[in-house]
Amino acid sequence: MKLSVKSEYACLALITLSEMYEGGELSSITKIAESKEIPKKYLEQILLILKRGGYVRSYKGPKGGYKLAKSPDQINVAEIIRLMDGALAPVESVSSYFFEHTPIEKSPKLLSVFRLLRNYISDTLEQLTFDELIE
């Protein structure tokens, strides 16, 4: 019952960018990777996904790097996890975003418990925006 490291990395990267959103400065992949101890090459892939998702903007060349495309208070944690992992249900078949057949459907009662958990997790992370995560 855990988050993928992909989502964790994505959140950490966005936190870094959120912290420097005010000044409008850029941060390079290398800087983010070093400060948050994330494998650089993996982070490259993750930032590309975030870019395609419209969360960050990139600038090439010397002095290039990344910055947020929206203000931190307009990005919540739930949507990032969804973008990275597809869904954020404790069990996939509980997801309201897409339905996949998983074995747990065989027990309606267990399924309903996980549905409650999903809603709690979902609500919590939906309300958590990145401006709240700045140090």
Added chain:
Amino acid sequence: MKLSVKSEYACLALITLSEMYEGGELSSITKIAESKEIPKKYLEQILLILKRGGYVRSYKGPKGGYKLAKSPDQINVAEIIRLMDGALAPVESVSSYFFEHTPIEKSPKLLSVFRLLRNYISDTLEQLTFDELIE
């Protein structure tokens, strides 16, 4: 943010055995696998783990099979997930059972949110026993 299928399978197997706990009958791996649509060979491994954990008893030979070692109300879902996956924290470093360094530690605020989620999930599943999951 999801459960391993291993845990799902373990819970489904225990639900099946809980349903026939009254009569004291046995159920074979094959029967459980078919009724819950679980890969049989994988289920064999899972039931062995449950056996070593003291949750089920096994009997070989024709008419053999598995049955619960305790009554369903004495087994909760949390301990099964812990047995299968090691911990049930939404993020491992939040686990109170063993501590592992994960990248999310880099953000204390995010970590504390996940700690709250973990406690909620943990409490919910700790209180959920298998007698409540019988159809």
Added chain:
DNA sequence: TATGGACTTGACTTAAATTCTAAAATACGA
């Protein structure tokens, strides 16, 4: 036009999930 960074592709590594092969125990019929 040279450089520092983003981008692209592909391959490697590890762990989860699944399947394969074979052995050991037991009930039951001949």
Added chain:
DNA sequence: TCGTATTTTAGAATTTAAGTCAAGTCCATA
């Protein structure tokens, strides 16, 4: 009592997906 079918037990091989690494290409800007 023996043999056989049925079941669990065990270890290992295979597959698949997540995570990681390597080498190089493209591009803005100083």
